[in-house]
Amino acid sequence: EADIYQTPRYLVIGTGKKITLECSQTMGHDKMYWYQQDPGMELHLIHYSYGVNSTEKGDLSSESTVSRIRTEHFPLTLESARPSHTSQYLCASSGPLGKDRYSEAFFGQGTRLTVV
């Protein structure tokens, strides 16, 4: 069973507020990811990290920012929430690469964000 946790599970917040979505994993994985998923739609990578102090933007442009100060922790921050940020945010992590094999990504339960 994957040990990756996201909090909160649900968040309803007003426009203009600053929010931080938390993601923690206890598997010691070096790689972590944030995906955005609208209802019934595909997952889009918005941020990823290869390890401490490493952060990169993903395929989908996002106004959010991330940080990776500790291996186990990969929070996502929105400085000023807007209704267009309403979505589900999924955090994932993956472990070391083996010879010609690649670790699957383990996902958290997600945070469903609603900005009103």
Added chain:
Amino acid sequence: EDQVTQSPEALRLQEGESSSLNCSYTVSGLRGLFWYRQDPGKGPEFLFTLYSAGEEKEKERLKATLTKKESFLHITAPKPEDSATYLCAGLRAGNMLTFGGGTRLMVKP
């Protein structure tokens, strides 16, 4: 541009009625093809990884196969608890996944 396309978008089956889900991909330098199951309101749960054409993997009523252009997820004698969205993803350089839109499977008793 890397792309993963799944079909059908939705599939309704009677319990026991076997079928297949399709995933076609154009991912440059594909390093693996992943299948996930996602239940409503939850994160995806890993099912299979396939690395080379001709490879097959099985788990209970599910069997995944891979060719050079597509992957199939075969569901044999499905049960209502198999109802979920099944996601296919191609792994590209940098250990990043490109996901398809998913197939929503509904199995009626």
